[in-house]
Amino acid sequence: MSNQDKSIIKAEEMVLNMGPQHPSTHGVLRLKIHTDGEVVSKIEPIMGYLHRCFEKHCENLSYEQIVPYTDRCDYLASMHMNHSYAIAVEKLLEIEIPERVEYIRIIVAELQRIASHLVAIGAFGLDVGAITPFTWALRDRERILDLFEMLCGARLLYNYIWPGGVSHDLAPKFVHHTNEFLDYFEPMIKEYDQILSGNIIFVERTADVGIITPEVGINFGVTGPSLRGSGIPHDLRKDEPYSIYDKFDFDVPVGKGMMGSVGDCWDRYWVRMREMEESIKILRQALGRIPSGDVHSAIPKKVRPSKGEIYSRYETARGDVGFYIRSGGKNIPQRLKMRSPAFCNLSVFSEISEGWMMSDVITILGSLDIVLGEIDR
Amino acid sequence: MTSSIDTLLLSFSPLNLPYSVAVVISILINGVFIFLLMALFATVAVYFERKVSAFMQDRLGPMEAGIFGFKGGKKFWGGIGQTIADAIKLLTTEDILPNDADKKLMIIAPFIIFMGALLTFIGIPFSDGIIISNFNIGVFYVMAMSSVGVIGIILAGWASNNKWSLYGAMRSAAQIISYEIPLGLSILLPVLVVGSLEIGDIVGWQAQHRWFIFHSPFMFIAFFIFFVSGLAETNRTPFDIPEAESELVAGWMTEYSGFRWAIFFLSEYANMLIVSIISSVLFLGGWLSPMRIFNIFPQSWLFFDGVVWGIFWLFTKALFLVFVMMWFRWTFPRLRVDQLMHLCWKVFIPFALANLFFVSIWELIFS
Numbered sequence: 001m002s003n004q005d006k007s008i009i010k011a012e013e014m015v016l017n018m019g020p021q022h023p024s025t026h027g028v029l030r031l032k033i034h035t036d037g038e039v040v041s042k043i044e045p046i047m048g049y050l051h052r053c054f055e056k057h058c059e060n061l062s063y064e065q066i067v068p069y070t071d072r073c074d075y076l077a078s079m080h081m082n083h084s085y086a087i088a089v090e091k092l093l094e095i096e097i098p099e100r101v102e103y104i105r106i107i108v109a110e111l112q113r114i115a116s117h118l119v120a121i122g123a124f125g126l127d128v129g130a131i132t133p134f135t136w137a138l139r140d141r142e143r144i145l146d147l148f149e150m151l152c153g154a155r156l157l158y159n160y161i162w163p164g165g166v167s168h169d170l171a172p173k174f175v176h177h178t179n180e181f182l183d184y185f186e187p188m189i190k191e192y193d194q195i196l197s198g199n200i201i202f203v204e205r206t207a208d209v210g211i212i213t214p215e216v217g218i219n220f221g222v223t224g225p226s227l228r229g230s231g232i233p234h235d236l237r238k239d240e241p242y243s244i245y246d247k248f249d250f251d252v253p254v255g256k257g258m259m260g261s262v263g264d265c266w267d268r269y270w271v272r273m274r275e276m277e278e279s280i281k282i283l284r285q286a287l288g289r290i291p292s293g294d295v296h297s298a299i300p301k302k303v304r305p306s307k308g309e310i311y312s313r314y315e316t317a318r319g320d321v322g323f324y325i326r327s328g329g330k331n332i333p334q335r336l337k338m339r340s341p342a343f344c345n346l347s348v349f350s351e352i353s354e355g356w357m358m359s360d361v362i363t364i365l366g367s368l369d370i371v372l373g374e375i376d377r
Numbered sequence: 378m379t380s381s382i383d384t385l386l387l388s389f390s391p392l393n394l395p396y397s398v399a400v401v402i403s404i405l406i407n408g409v410f411i412f413l414l415m416a417l418f419a420t421v422a423v424y425f426e427r428k429v430s431a432f433m434q435d436r437l438g439p440m441e442a443g444i445f446g447f448k449g450g451k452k453f454w455g456g457i458g459q460t461i462a463d464a465i466k467l468l469t470t471e472d473i474l475p476n477d478a479d480k481k482l483m484i485i486a487p488f489i490i491f492m493g494a495l496l497t498f499i500g501i502p503f504s505d506g507i508i509i510s511n512f513n514i515g516v517f518y519v520m521a522m523s524s525v526g527v528i529g530i531i532l533a534g535w536a537s538n539n540k541w542s543l544y545g546a547m548r549s550a551a552q553i554i555s556y557e558i559p560l561g562l563s564i565l566l567p568v569l570v571v572g573s574l575e576i577g578d579i580v581g582w583q584a585q586h587r588w589f590i591f592h593s594p595f596m597f598i599a600f601f602i603f604f605v606s607g608l609a610e611t612n613r614t615p616f617d618i619p620e621a622e623s624e625l626v627a628g629w630m631t632e633y634s635g636f637r638w639a640i641f642f643l644s645e646y647a648n649m650l651i652v653s654i655i656s657s658v659l660f661l662g663g664w665l666s667p668m669r670i671f672n673i674f675p676q677s678w679l680f681f682d683g684v685v686w687g688i689f690w691l692f693t694k695a696l697f698l699v700f701v702m703m704w705f706r707w708t709f710p711r712l713r714v715d716q717l718m719h720l721c722w723k724v725f726i727p728f729a730l731a732n733l734f735f736v737s738i739w740e741l742i743f744s
Contacts, residue, residue: 023626038544128710128711129614129710129711130709130711131430131434132430132434132708135435135436136435139436195708199708201615201710201711201712204716205710357713358544358624358714359618359711359714
């Protein structure tokens with residue numbers, strides 16, 4: 001099914017309201033779907049059900065107080081949001097970070113990437129009707145959450161990475177437990193490949209569905225695994241290495257159209273699977289050569305940047321998150337704007353899913369891996 | 378082969394009851410028996426499904442609810458009272474009829490679906506001679522009755538006055554009606570070979586020769602087509618698109634709650650049992666012991682045969698197929714509507730027709 005072979009006989013259109021209370025809209029997204037039988041002719045995504053005035057709040061909070069608010073943006077990758085915000089503030093303050101802190105940050109960021117991708121592929125499987133991979137994914141994510149709990153006591157909203165440092169040094173035996181987890185998790189990826197990647201019905205449902213061509217992807221500002229699925233190796237960790245990513249050896253997996261066309265749902269899924277492997281690679285390198293030092297030494301006593309503005313980019317599990325901060329010389333930012341990757345990824349949704357069937361709409365939405373907390377902010 | 382209604386009527390004869398009263402009583406006894414069987418099977422199967430899915434998903438499943446303080450062991454039997462607790466919960470929850478729903482149809486729909494399953498059991502054998510009523514058109518009757526339920530599904534979806542339910546109902550109607558064809562064509566093969574529609578005759582043939590699944594390579598394909606079409610008939614994954622959880626919430630059942638929903642559930646599991654028993658009877662030798670697969674053992678070895686062992690073998694085979702259904706459910710994603718139709722019309726029906734042709738030739742040559 002695609003745009004051209006729509007049925008010739010057109011019936012009256014039916015408007016369906018999917019969400020905000022619907023199991024597959026990944027939160028409180030509402031979709032107004034115009035359907036002709038099973039074929040979808042038009043989709044209007046309606047957002048804002050989770051709007052919490054994040055940016056306005058930030059104008060009234062000191063720089064340190066904003067960190068827990070960033071947690072709540074992308075609640076499946078809180079560490080990434082902490083990290084990206086911390087990097088932005090550090091750029092504004094122009095402070096140097098101890099190397100141990102950088103290593104710790106990269107370790108937690110890559111663990112978080114695995115955890116977030118696990119939820120993404122699990123929930124994607126759930127969207128096409130496979131329930132078992134989801135429970136497997138959450139089982140393994142649980143172990144990462146245990147590691148984070150060991151680190152900072154929290155399992156979902158960490159408030160761990162602060163401007164200038166991290167809240168706690170690594171827990172004793174953290175490195176050992178993380179290594180243990182990696183040894184356990186690496187063979188598990190093969191198991192996921194067996195139950196999902198090669199599953200004939202899964203391939204049937206996802207290959208050649210919801211194709212984002214490279215042009216469309218770039219024009220709509222799609223980033224992250226969703227863009228890499230279209231074959232564009234755009235990864236800020238490689239292109240504009242922040243933190244100390246330039247010291248690590250890893251690849252940027254891109255969609256190759258192995259099961260269908262380049263940029264279909266299966267490619268986006270596959271890129272996430274391979275990215276977990278790359279994260280394991282980075283983690284093994286980072287865990288092997290983590291230096292010692294004090295993690296609190298660079299945390300400024302008072303965060304009061306001088307007048308100026310900054311825009312910093314960061315590669316989260318969902319794409320480029322950008323923080324624009326304008327400082328008026330006070331301890332609170334004058335203006336803070338966040339570029340939400342999931343929001344931009346969602347903008348391509350109605351473009352690529354019109355003309356597909358009802359079930360495909362769910363598949364495509366699942367493959368974009370949106371988090372409503374970040375879209376609505 | 379006798380039927381249990383006849384047996385009951387015979388046993389009432391010393392009481393000198395009027396014939397009509399005796400018939401009504403024996404029908405009632407049989408009806409209650411079927412209902413209890415359905416309820417019991419649903420209870421066991423739900424528990425079984427939970428544990429099977431938990432086993433496949435690396436979790437424990439229900440662990441807390443017990444019966445009379447018996448909580449079961451650490452691993453497998455934990456939470457043995459869970460289904461009973463669920464049943465009580467379902468029976469006591471509020472029964473909601475939406476304001477804008479077509480109330481009469483909405484009330485009737487569950488009964489029609491339930492009747493479809495209940496009436497099918499009349500033609501379903503449980504062992505040699507244990508069958509409610511032994512028709513000479515038994516297979517045909519079972520096929521006919523098992524498709525009654527689709528009317529109830531369409532009614533339920535339409536009466537709910539909910540767009541999602543309507544989608545589910547329409548998908549279900551298209552799916553069930555389409556898959557009747559490969560199902561029927563596959564049933565035709567044993568009938569063709571035996572030359573009778575009576576279930577007793579079909580199993581009798583298998584007792585004399587071999588199980589139908591090993592009759593010829595084509596029969597093996599026929600069994601596969603039959604079983605997969607049966608999955609589609611019962612709306613199980615990977616063919617659960619009428620109630621596609623992630624798309625249609627619960628499809629045609631969305632607006633139902635409480636007891637009415639419980640009846641849907643009961644019928645769904647009853648249908649699973651029906652498909653499994655019919656596939657065992659038609660292709661896997663029914664109530665015959667596995668020693669009769671090829672009929673190579675001498676008669677004196679066959680001490681596992683007989684009426685009681687028959688029940689055991691039939692239910693072992695049927696429950697294994699039920700397990701396979703669950704296995705499918707927790708392994709495969711769901712097909713899309715057009716892929717479902719593609720599978721039926723462009724794969725199964727041509728194959729089933731070719732099967733029919735080749736089995737006829739096979740019979741011509743080898744029999």
